Amino acid sequence: MNGKRLEWLIGGLFLGLVLAVAMILIKPIGASTQFVIMDGIIWDAISPIVTETVETKSGYTSDNSYLAKNEGAYAKNVANPTNYAFVFALSIVFGGIISKMTQGPKLTEAEVNAPTVWNNKFGTENRLKRYFVSFIGGMFILFGARVAGGCTSGHMMSGMMQTSLSGYLFAFGVFIIAVPVALIFYSKKGAK
Amino acid sequence: MSATLLAIILGTAFGFAIHRVGASNPSGIINMLRLKDMHLMRVIFFSIAVASTIIFIGMASGFVDSTHMSIKSMNWGVIIGGMIFGLGWGVAGYCPGTAVCALGEGRKDALFFILGALLGSYFFMLGFDFLKDSFLFDSLFGGKVLLADMTPKNATPLISAVPAVATALIVAIVFSAIAYFLPTAKEPEKL
Numbered sequence: 001m002n003g004k005r006l007e008w009l010i011g012g013l014f015l016g017l018v019l020a021v022a023m024i025l026i027k028p029i030g031a032s033t034q035f036v037i038m039d040g041i042i043w044d045a046i047s048p049i050v051t052e053t054v055e056t057k058s059g060y061t062s063d064n065s066y067l068a069k070n071e072g073a074y075a076k077n078v079a080n081p082t083n084y085a086f087v088f089a090l091s092i093v094f095g096g097i098i099s100k101m102t103q104g105p106k107l108t109e110a111e112v113n114a115p116t117v118w119n120n121k122f123g124t125e126n127r128l129k130r131y132f133v134s135f136i137g138g139m140f141i142l143f144g145a146r147v148a149g150g151c152t153s154g155h156m157m158s159g160m161m162q163t164s165l166s167g168y169l170f171a172f173g174v175f176i177i178a179v180p181v182a183l184i185f186y187s188k189k190g191a192k
Numbered sequence: 193m194s195a196t197l198l199a200i201i202l203g204t205a206f207g208f209a210i211h212r213v214g215a216s217n218p219s220g221i222i223n224m225l226r227l228k229d230m231h232l233m234r235v236i237f238f239s240i241a242v243a244s245t246i247i248f249i250g251m252a253s254g255f256v257d258s259t260h261m262s263i264k265s266m267n268w269g270v271i272i273g274g275m276i277f278g279l280g281w282g283v284a285g286y287c288p289g290t291a292v293c294a295l296g297e298g299r300k301d302a303l304f305f306i307l308g309a310l311l312g313s314y315f316f317m318l319g320f321d322f323l324k325d326s327f328l329f330d331s332l333f334g335g336k337v338l339l340a341d342m343t344p345k346n347a348t349p350l351i352s353a354v355p356a357v358a359t360a361l362i363v364a365i366v367f368s369a370i371a372y373f374l375p376t377a378k379e380p381e382k383l
Contacts, residue, residue, distance in 0.1 A: 011213035012239040013239075042310075099212055118218070118219075149269060161244040163340040164263045
């Protein structure tokens with residue numbers, strides 16, 4: 001198995017176990033909210049945005065209305081970065097490191113800058129273009145995820161596993177746009 | 193066990209699984225969206241089936257706490273936000289979670305993705321005052337709705353003719369069948 005991705009049956013079983021255990025022990029998995037918490041931590045370090053108060057259930061509030069919503073729940077997490085959900089999201093990076101160091105899939109030199117599907121279409125010399133597209137893509141993805149209230153993990157995986165219809169609605173919105181965009185952007189017509 | 197330690201263990205396990213199934217590689221996501229390699233679609237469908245089976249059997253037999261359920265509301269934002277998400281997903285090939293894993297794996301484009309993502313969510317935070325009273329967050333199709341016959345935090349069940357665990361198992365069987373029949377590309381690196 002060295003260097004190869006797990007096949008769908010074993011891989012799906014493993015990922016499914018992680019999803020179930022997280023829900024059983026704490027709550028369903030989610031990732032995109034933690035980008036807001038990270039923004040809040042950076043924002044608060046530059047100019048204080050989160051304050052303690054007795055007027056909300058969480059004991060915190062913020063001048064930013066998004067951090068202040070739901071009785072200051074996000075504001076509290078910004079003020080306490082060692083909260084479960086934020087530490088969970090940060091720890092995903094350790095999983096990538098450990099898997100790669102053991103028997104997980106390995107990167108080629110070109111893949112450090114851009115995935116193979118990109119290199120097959122645009123060549124390997126355009127790494128700045130790939131960085132730029134990743135940056136813009138990230139902007140759209142997190143803005144969209146916040147409008148939707150979740151992402152692939154929170155809406156799609158955790159949502160559908162609980163038979164929540166919101167997961168299906170989110171998946172519909174995502175795929176109806178992402179499929180044609182990927183087909184056009186990575187079409188092999190005019191490829192190198 | 194402290195919540196922080198649990199977060200480290202579960203987050204690491206999630207990242208490890210993401211990496212092992214190949215989800216931190218944008219080629220896998222992009223080739224799935226190009227309908228050339230359904231490997232990750234199979235993984236996702238099957239993982240949902242496995243997780244759903246465990247938690248619903250667990251809740252029916254009483255060893256899983258059903259108050260841990262968390263059903264998100266449906267509104268226009270879910271579908272429009274999904275479409276904005278799809279625009280970025282189709283070109284970048286990272287999700288918020290897989291990008292963090294990819295950073296650990298040593299992918300430099302994932303770092304730029306994360307910086308862009310932090311900026312995108314910052315824009316949303318700045319625009320929230322303007323967006324919060326718009327039609328985006330008006331409840332749609334009944335708001336918090338789930339298929340199975342349960343009412344976590346006032347969510348509405350859609351199918352009450354059969355027990356929740358039966359509905360969940362039927363969905364899990366359908367998802368497993370989809371995972372079984374979808375094709376995996378033999379040489380994904382050539383796509």
